[in-house]
Amino acid sequence: GPNLDLKGDFLAGGTRLAGASTTIELPDIYTWAIAGWPIRNAQHEWKVEVDLDYADWSGFKDLNLxxxxxxxxQNPRNYGDAWVLMVGTExxxxxxxALPHWNVAFRTGYVRSESPIPDRTFEPAVPDSDFNAFSAGxxxxxxxxxxxxxxxxxxxxxxxAIGMDLAYQALLYDERNVQNNQQPLLNxxxxxxxxVGALSVRMNF
Structure with a gap:
């Protein structure tokens, strides 16, 4: 995947000790999707969509500084690949x-996502695991x-037009039993x- 080059300063107690740089190899992501409208007329629209993503994180071997x-x-990562399934409807x-000058939308969705992070390099900064996510809006x-x-x-x-959107999502991560971590205290x-909740207001021009 593409590389993201980062540069900065290495500090200790607020004092600069050295310049620092690292490179993050971002994943190639492949997406397959299909959408359909079982109902689509002057009064109602019902849309259903299914997406499948494949994220190839295998190139992200380390985050060495x-x-x-x-x-x-040294900061090894050794990520793997991950599949993400997304299903949504509106x-x-x-x-x-009742609201003659408004369009009103009801939305819901589901996500099943795999984690690319192996037990060996798992860390609390990114406490990732496979998860299910449920959303409504x-x-x-x-x-x-x-x-x-x-x-x-x-x-x-x-x-x-002026729009307002409200959304809520619950991400339920699978319990993860970490073993053989490079930092034994994290086992x-x-x-x-x-x-997660969201409220947005927008204007369409």
């Missing part, structure tokens, strides 16, 4: 009778002559759960 004084700080009501898109939140004209500043069971 090269210092300007000639020293090298049902959209177009200008429903709502979207509201207001167009003229409607008013956003009952206050702002939806064509204000020449906009075609053991790791369990991670993430809850």
């Amino acid at each position: 090269q210092l300007s004084n000639g020293a090298v700080i 049902f959209k009501a177009l200008s429903p009778s 709502l979207g509201f898109l207001c167009h003229a002559p409607g008013k956003f939140l009952g206050i702002l004209p939806c064509d204000i500043f020449g906009a075609k 053991g069971k790791w369990d991670t759960t993430l809850h």
